[in-house]
Amino acid sequence: MKPLTPLTSLLLAAAAAAVLIGLTFAIEPFRSYQLATACAYLCAVAGLTLLTGAGGQLSLGQAALMAAGAYSYALSANALAEAGVEGLLLLLAPLGAAVLGAALLGVIIGCAAGRLHGPYLAGFTLALVVAIPAVTSTFSNILGGDQGLWITVEKRPAALRGTVSNEQWQAWLAILCAVAVMVVLNNLLRGRFGRQLRAVRDNDAAASLSGVNAARTKIISFTVSAAAAGLGGGLLAYVTQSASPGAYSLVLSLYLLMAAVIGGIGSLTGAVWGALIMVFLPYAVNSFTAALPVSADVASRLDGNLAIAVFGTILVLVILIAPRGIQGLLSAGGRRIRTRFSPGAGPAGPAATAVVPVPVPGSESSPPTPSAAAGVAGSAPQSGTSAENPPSETLSTTKGQR
Amino acid sequence: MDRFLFLTVDGLARGAVLAAFALSLVIIWRAARIVNFAQGAMAVATTYIAFTVTSATGNYWLGLASAVVAGLVLGALVERTVMRFVGNTNPLNSVIAGLGLLLVIQAILGMVFGNGYKAMATPFSTTPISIGGVSAISPYDLFIFTCVGLIVVGLALLFTKTSLGLRLRASAFAPDLARLLGVRSSRMLTLGWALSSAVGALAALLIIPTELGLNPHAVDTVFVYAFTVAVVGGLDSAGGAVAGGLAVGVVLSWVSGYLGSTLAPIAVLVLLLVVLLLRPAGLFSMTKERTA
Numbered sequence: 001m002k003p004l005t006p007l008t009s010l011l012l013a014a015a016a017a018a019v020l021i022g023l024t025f026a027i028e029p030f031r032s033y034q035l036a037t038a039c040a041y042l043c044a045v046a047g048l049t050l051l052t053g054a055g056g057q058l059s060l061g062q063a064a065l066m067a068a069g070a071y072s073y074a075l076s077a078n079a080l081a082e083a084g085v086e087g088l089l090l091l092l093a094p095l096g097a098a099v100l101g102a103a104l105l106g107v108i109i110g111c112a113a114g115r116l117h118g119p120y121l122a123g124f125t126l127a128l129v130v131a132i133p134a135v136t137s138t139f140s141n142i143l144g145g146d147q148g149l150w151i152t153v154e155k156r157p158a159a160l161r162g163t164v165s166n167e168q169w170q171a172w173l174a175i176l177c178a179v180a181v182m183v184v185l186n187n188l189l190r191g192r193f194g195r196q197l198r199a200v201r202d203n204d205a206a207a208s209l210s211g212v213n214a215a216r217t218k219i220i221s222f223t224v225s226a227a228a229a230g231l232g233g234g235l236l237a238y239v240t241q242s243a244s245p246g247a248y249s250l251v252l253s254l255y256l257l258m259a260a261v262i263g264g265i266g267s268l269t270g271a272v273w274g275a276l277i278m279v280f281l282p283y284a285v286n287s288f289t290a291a292l293p294v295s296a297d298v299a300s301r302l303d304g305n306l307a308i309a310v311f312g313t314i315l316v317l318v319i320l321i322a323p324r325g326i327q328g329l330l331s332a333g334g335r336r337i338r339t340r341f342s343p344g345a346g347p348a349g350p351a352a353t354a355v356v357p358v359p360v361p362g363s364e365s366s367p368p369t370p371s372a373a374a375g376v377a378g379s380a381p382q383s384g385t386s387a388e389n390p391p392s393e394t395l396s397t398t399k400g401q402r
Numbered sequence: 403m404d405r406f407l408f409l410t411v412d413g414l415a416r417g418a419v420l421a422a423f424a425l426s427l428v429i430i431w432r433a434a435r436i437v438n439f440a441q442g443a444m445a446v447a448t449t450y451i452a453f454t455v456t457s458a459t460g461n462y463w464l465g466l467a468s469a470v471v472a473g474l475v476l477g478a479l480v481e482r483t484v485m486r487f488v489g490n491t492n493p494l495n496s497v498i499a500g501l502g503l504l505l506v507i508q509a510i511l512g513m514v515f516g517n518g519y520k521a522m523a524t525p526f527s528t529t530p531i532s533i534g535g536v537s538a539i540s541p542y543d544l545f546i547f548t549c550v551g552l553i554v555v556g557l558a559l560l561f562t563k564t565s566l567g568l569r570l571r572a573s574a575f576a577p578d579l580a581r582l583l584g585v586r587s588s589r590m591l592t593l594g595w596a597l598s599s600a601v602g603a604l605a606a607l608l609i610i611p612t613e614l615g616l617n618p619h620a621v622d623t624v625f626v627y628a629f630t631v632a633v634v635g636g637l638d639s640a641g642g643a644v645a646g647g648l649a650v651g652v653v654l655s656w657v658s659g660y661l662g663s664t665l666a667p668i669a670v671l672v673l674l675l676v677v678l679l680l681r682p683a684g685l686f687s688m689t690k691e692r693t694a
Contacts, residue, residue: 058494058497112675112678112679115679119493119497120678123437123630124675126626127626127629127630127674130622131667131668131671133667134664134665137664138664138665138668254501254505257498258505261498300516301512301514301516301517305509305513306509307509308509309505309510312501312502312503312504312506313506315498315499315505319498320487320488320499323489
């Protein structure tokens with residue numbers, strides 16, 4: 001999807017938040033809990049979409065940044081609770097700490113990782129995730145070692161007790177945070193920074209010539225992505241009331257990347273699909289295996305593993321068949337329907353062009369002109385990616401005219 | 403001094419295995435410009451095959467042979483069924499496909515064999531023998547050095563002295579030209595994957611018994627270490643992989659021995675960071691810049 005204008009995105013976000021919050025009244029508490037986790041993951045996946053989709057930097061370390069957020073949340077919440085702080089401050093200050101803590105780590109990683117490409121960056125961030133248990137057990141007196149930390153959290157306000165369940169309240173908080181993250185990232189991607197990011201991704205030499213500071217752009221994208229992941233980690237810590245190294249393993253990192261890729265790494269809307277799949281697919285697979293008439297031994301082997309196998313298979317298939325993910329398929333389908341029902345309208349214009357999902361080095365997308373790269377945010381109508389017509393669009397157009 | 407010697411030799415043995423594992427990454431990188439993130443999982447899968455064969459027959463060497471054969475087959479299979487069809491327009495696609503394979507393989511292993519640890523026997527004793535009052539090297543360490551030495555010499559001979567090696571190199575460096583001259587580049591690519599996977603299989607078989615034991619995730623950390631080795635040595639350089647492997651092995655052993663084993667992954671992270679920042683091309687690589 002083309003990034004929305006700030007006003008539309010705000011309105012849309014408010015509507016989405018209202019609908020989701022309304023939804024929590026209609027569903028069981030457990031579903032609200034799932035919704036809250038999906039929102040927490042959405043923050044991290046959306047950050048990854050910005051970093052990898054728009055920035056072309058493949059990171060496997062998103063779980064480490066979520067962990068940084070979760071531990072920042074845990075440490076600050078426990079410290080505040082010990083100091084006798086209560087109420088809104090105990091709710092919001094740790095979330096702020098989670099964002100700051102992860103962003104700080106993001107700056108440090110960004111400074112190092114900004115110089116790396118493709119598999120090198122992937123390998124470096126992989127090492128980061130593998131080192132989490134080592135870090136938590138090295139500083140076990142602060143971080144609680146393998147057991148992790150229990151967190152004192154601020155419960156729902158007294159006025160709401162009785163009418164609103166705890167899970168519902170958690171979901172509200174997570175929904176508001178996720179929506180805020182989506183609005184901020186959408187506006188960043190739509191504006192000048194988004195153009196600079198894509199310019200650096202497509203051709204960093206050309207971008208530098210146009211006056212874009214490539215290194216700074218990469219570091220900022222890492223920091224923003226880390227801050228989003230940190231908020232996600234903080235939310236997860238709030239919802240589960242704990243932070244432990246086991247919750248932020250390599251598998252979680254791969255799940256986050258998978259969610260971004262399967263949903264469609266080119267667009268923030270794809271991140272929504274990804275986050276939903278991430279929560280509900282393992283749940284569906286596990287309920288399926290629980291219903292199977294198999295022995296306890298077989299069941300314990302299937303438990304978890306089958307979901308991972310399904311995830312991995314889908315990931316490989318998506319890469320082979322539909323590299324633009326669910327959102328890519330949806331927007332291609334949408335274009336096809338539109339051209340079919342309005343034969344006089346001609347080919348779908350640039351407005352319908354989705355952001356190309358993954359960077360294609362050396363593709364014909366023209367390097368940005370200096371004026372476009374240095375343009376004022378919001379003033380350039382070509383801020384979509386009209387130059388990056390995906391081949392599928394030409395295909396659907398010719399089909400429509402036939 | 404005893405302790406220093408012991409840690410150094412132990413580190414060299416561990417490093418030799420890392421070097422072999424890194425070599426398997428280097429082979430694919432040189433053939434296809436892909437870092438195979440599924441390498442670790444593929445190697446664990448072949449180790450499970452070795453474990454099954456050894457348990458069934460009671461013969462370690464049959465297990466070893468079956469692991470190497472399974473490695474050859476698995477590597478060719480992965481190339482023919484998945485990697486061949488991953489678009490090469492974007493280096494991220496092959497990384498992501500590799501990660502997908504990693505998850506699938508690990509999950510299947512977990513479903514078939516369970517997630518628990520299985521103890522694996524070694525063909526030789528792992529207790530150090532004492533020479534002149536100083537105990538440093540164990541028979542199993544010697545076995546590791548011999549195996550890795552054979553791999554390195556064998557690969558070097560294959561690539562530099564045989565016509566097959568020439569064809570492999572030609573199709574890696576100039577696939578189009580090689581095809582024009584009658585080399586079946588696509589077959590060479592499959593063969594490269596098979597070779598790499600067999601080397602990885604042998605490396606995993608050597609290192610898993612000295613670690614916690616056999617488990618679907620047994621090689622996750624080793625993969626990260628091997629990747630570090632390949633980066634330290636330069637992904638293009640086989641010699642660099644060997645030297646880098648020994649160096650990283652020794653550093654790891656010293657850090658674990660003197661500072662505590664929990665610090666080893668952090669030490670690797672720091673080492674990786676320092677090398678990537680100071681000399682991004684790797685210590686032994688000739689190429690001026692590493693691009694994906």
